[in-house]
Structures are given as C-alpha cells and as structure tokens.
Amino acid sequence: MASHRKSRTPGPRVAGIRTPALATAALTSVALLSQTANAAPTDDDKPSLEEVERKVDDLYRQAESATEKYNAAKERTAKQRKRVDTLLDDVAKRTQRLNEAREELGSFAAAQYRTGAGIPDTATFLLADSPQDVFDQRQLMDRMTGRQKEAVDDYVTQQSETMRTRQEATKSLETLTESQGDLKTAKATVQRKLTDARELMAKLTAEEKARLAAIEKEKREEAARKAAELARQQQAQREAAQQDSGAGTQDPSGSGSSGSSASTTAPPADASYATKAEKALAFARAQIGKPYVWGATGPDSYDCSGLTQGAWKSAGVTLPRTTFDQVDAGTTVPVSQAQPGDLVFFYDDVTHVGIYIGNGKMIHAPKPGTYVREESIFYDGESSIHSVVRPA
Template sequence: MAALASHRKTRTRTRPRTKSPAVGFTTAALAGVTLLSTQSAQAEPRPSIEEVQKKVDDLYRQAGSATQQYNKAKEETSQQRREVGRILDDVAKRTESLNEARRTLGSYAAAQYRTGAVTPTAALLFADSPQAYFDQTHLMDRLSDEQRGAVADFEKQQAAAAKQRAKATESLETLTASQQSLRTSKETVQKKLAEARKLLTELTAEEKARLAELERKKAEEARRKAEERAKAEAEAKAKAEAERRAQEQAQQQESAGSGTGSGADTGTGSSTGSGTYAAKAEKVLAFARAQIGKPYVWGATGPSSFDCSGLTQAAWKAAGVELPRTTWDQVEVGTRVATADLLPGDLVFFYDDISHVGIYIGGGKMIHAPKPGTNVREESIYYMPIYGSVRPA
C-alpha cells in the first residue's frame, strides 16, 4: 500500500486570482463613461426661448379651439336637456290620458257582464290590444258607435304614447353622448392649459426675461401696424369729409343758380343703412368697454367674466342682436368684410381654426378676451393672424 501511495501525484490547490487594483478601476471607469454617454445621448436638448414661445402660443390656441368645442357641446347639452324635459312631460300627459281612456274602456267591458267584472285573462288581453279583446269576447258588436270610437281612439293614443316613449329614450341617449362630449372637451382644455403652464414654470429667471422681451417686441410690432392702420383710416375719413363738403358746396351753388333747393339732401338715402349699423355698433362698443378689466374664463358668458365668443355674443346682445355661442357659428352670421373695410362693431376672427374673435373699435384695434390669465382689454388686431371678419347686422 505504501508503494502504491508513492506513485500518486500530489494535487496542487489553486487559489482564485485576485483582480489587480488597476484593472478594477479601469473597468469601473469604462462603465461610468458608457453610462454617461448613454444618458447624454438620451437627454433631449433644451428648447430655445423662441421654440417655447411658439409652443406656448400654440397650446393656448389649441385650448381656445377646445373651448369653442366645449361651448358647442354645452349649448347642445342644454338644448337637449330642455327637449328631453319637454318630451317626458308630454309622455306623462299622454300616459295619464291613456290610463283614463283605459278606465273608460274597462267600464264598457264590465258593463257587458252580469257580474260587472273583467276576468284577469281578459284584462291581460285588453291591456295588449283593446280591439283584440273586444273581438275575442264578442263584445264589439254590442258596443255603441261612441264606444267603438273610444276603442279606436285608445289604440291611437296608445301608439302615439309608445312613439313618444321611444323618442324620449333616443333623446336621452343623445343627451348622454353630448354630456360625454362636454366632459371630453373640458378635459382637453384643462390639459392644454396645464401643458402651457408647465412650460412656463420650467423656465429660469433669465429665460422668462427673454420671453417677456419677445412678447414685448411682438406687441410693439402689432401696435405699429395698428398705428399705420389708424393713420390710413384718419386720412380716408378726412378725404371723405372733404369730398362731402365739396359736394355740398356744388349742390348749394347749383341750387342758388336754378332757384331751387331740391339738391340739398342728395345721397342721404344711401347712408341710412350705415347709420343704423353705426347706432347698433355704438351700443356694442359701449358694452364692450364696460367689460375691460374683467377676467378671461373659458366657457364664461358674463357678467363677471368672459371667454372671447362669450364677450362678442353679450356685446351684440346689448344692441338687440342675437349671435350664436361659438366663433365657428358667429363667423357665419352677417356679411363678410375685408380687413381694409372694417368698421367699429365688426367681428374679427383669428387663426385658421377660427378659435378666437374680437370686436373692432377702429384704428386697427379691438376689444377682446385674450386667454386664461388675462383680462378683457384693447389690443391691436395684428397681434394674431387674422382669419376674416364679419358685420353681424
């Protein structure tokens, strides 16, 4: 056994190799560099102030469009709620009338029996169809003409009541859909406004100052264009006044030479329409000026706050003209006018989606309810891209 033992190879126990400090540090460093590189590649570049301004303006415009959708859904919901109430009232009246007719027919049927009663089976048939009941019980021939007429009238009322109940069900379904649209529009407005606020709150003090400077330049450019417009309007007005005076003098000279005074009121008839509009516009502008300083609140129609179309609707209502609720409908009312032909009181609409409106006051300016966080104010019509204008009355 000893000899055998001497031929065995001695097993060498190997120890696990330890990483050298240099290798371990290099690996960790490489991992850190890789992680930083990945994070840098994934991080989005910070938007410029111009991009933030454009994004915020666009979000406010989208919120304005969603506000008009909300206004439309709210108006439809109110109308449908009134319609449903009217239909349900009608259904209740028809049901009462039907029950009264049913009681009358029941008395006719009961009178045909010595017992004076109607069996439960017959009553069930009678509830489904009076005509079938009376035919099945052989009572129809024994009824008077008046009683037969009552049976026919009952069935007519029964069909009409069923039709109204179906209409009420359909109207309730439509109302439910409008209420859902109302909730969706409200959520959309709130979401857009929240996104705009988030963008603004994330700006540094320096970025906010730069954004304010951009807004100042934008407003200044709009004011410059309004001043040019005001100057052109003043020149056109002076020219028209000079022409009017020259025409009056010519008419007076002609009248003096011919010995008649018939030419003094030439042309007054053509100004009658514009004079009527001017009178209405004066009331519109008086109302609008009285609202200056009141806050913009989306969906509001006054008296303490307004959105853009709520203000225009209320202002023209003060002049006796009923306008629809939304900008999309208001732009279809009255006569389209070119920007160059605007008169005080005209409505000016903005953006391709017609999501904003203001009341023209002359001199390139308007009164409007701009957006959340602002108040009703005077401002240049050139502050936003103009879609078109209308003269409501």
C-alpha cells in the first residue's frame, strides 16, 4: 500500500543533519561575512594623515611623560644607593668597634677567670648574647672596676646600634631594589612609545610625509604669530608700567592708575634675577643644535628638564631634576608677564619645559629626533601652556 506522506525535497546536510533552505541562506551569509572580515583592509580602513599625526604626537607626549618618570626613578635610585652605601660603611665601622669592645671584654673575662672569680673561659664569654648578663649572673659587677663596667656598657651599646644600622641597611636595600624596578619599567615604557611612534611614521608615503611637513609649517607660522602678539602685549605693559610709575611719583597718596596696575601685574624681577637669567640663557643658547636624548643632562645631549636644570645651574641656582618638581621651584607668574629666564611648563601633566627668552619665544629640547632650538612658546597651541615659573 502506497504511503500518503509527501516527499520532501532533498536539502544539503551539515554534519550529517539535513538543513532547510532558510538555514542554508543564513549559513551562506555567515560565510560571506567571514570572507569580508578576513579580507585585506581597503584604503577606507587606513587612518587619515591627521589621525596618524595625532597618534604620533600623543605617543611622543607619552614618551616624554615616561621620560620624566624615568628621571624621577633614576634620581630616587641614585639617592637610595648613596644611602645604602653610607649605611653599609657605618655598619662596617660599628662592627669594627664592636669587635674591639668584644676583645677588651674578653681580656677582662680572662683576667677574672685567672683570679678564680668563676667567670667561664673567654670563648664562652664572647659567645654569650649579653656579656653584661654573664657578669650580672655571676654577681661580679661589684668586683669590676669603673673602666670594666664602662667597657661592658659600651659593648652593649655598640651591639644594639650595629644591629639597628644593619636592619636599616637591609630596608634601604629593599627600597633600592624597588627603585631599580621602577627605573627599568619607566625605561621600557619610553622605548616602547618611541618605537610605536617611529613605526607609524615609517608607514607614511613620501606624499603623506610632504603633507605632514606642510601641516607642521602652518602650525609654526601660527605659533610665530601668537608669539609676536604676546611680544606686543608685553611691550605695551612695560610702557604702561613706566607711565604708571611716573604718575605714582606725582601722587604721594599712592592712589590712581598705579594702584590698579599693581593689582594686575606680578612684581617685576629684580636686577639680581636679571643677572642670573642672563647667565642661564647664555648657557641655553650654547646648547642649541645638540640632540634631544631622553634622560640626558648634558653636556652633549639633553632632555627638556635636563636642559633647564643645566641652564640655571650655570647661574648658581639648583633646580630639581624633573618637570614635576621644577614647576614648584619658584614663583608662578602670568604668561603675559613672562620675563627672560622664566620656565614655561606645558600640558596638564606638566611633562615638558622650556626657558623663556622673550618675545614669546623659548629655548627647549622638544622631543626625540629633534635638537635643542628656539621656538615659540605656542608651538603646540596656546592651551598646551600649563604655567610660567620664575625660579630665583
């Protein structure tokens, strides 16, 4: 007898299972999507030149931030190593004094033993945790001379201080190890950021590099325009200050325009500062053309804070090593009132610094691959300026 079931149209099988047409279509779509995902990227997927520029600038910024952290870790490591060396020298000296005190006590113990006082032999005495305990236990402290008692007290003191110094040296060694680890990490971070930036630049075509150079030129021109504008503002302020000074001389009460000027103008740098600033600037100018090398403090190469530190050191002013600390090493003044020698700091995380030379310009060590040079303080836009500090 014939079956009444309708025959089904054979369909493809997947893993031994017959699949309906809808599932087949879905599988086909998935396959196509997979092929698309694995296909080589098109020109539309390639980042724009502006995006590459932003990424490269950001990587250099990150590298500079890592450089300052490296500088801080290096300084911390150097100080800690010096501290450890000092402590170890102290331990050695104390150990020598301890041994001398031990020998003296041993001679006292041997003398007491020879007189039949019941003191154990010298070896037993010297191995005791506390020689004074030995004397106390034998009830011989009253038989000892003042010099002998003083020797026991000195030994106990030396023993305690030597132990304390050894413990301090051990802790300092542990801290030194941590600082060395921080130094290694910071160094690796700098190198990684610089490598990433260089790889991005290496992928640019000759045409893209030419376009990038044109963009950089436009930025420099805009920065120069802003520097010229700042120079005009500063000149106008100087002229106004001179006029206000004259008006103040004629007005014994001190009221008038000179009073309002004082409320908006930072105290001018004195002659002493100007003399020091001149020396610092002379040093900075002499470094123009030398390469930026992260972590360098001269004399053949510099990073940004190494240059400013060296410049002011030549003027007899000691600045901290890093931008993070240099920004606090002086008096903050408005950008409009910056004077030659002042330090100009950049970015919210204070990771770059230059030394102001006047007319809206500075000398600085910009970034890896560049050289110490004069440049507008607006080289990376007005908003990048964090603060201006007068260091002396």
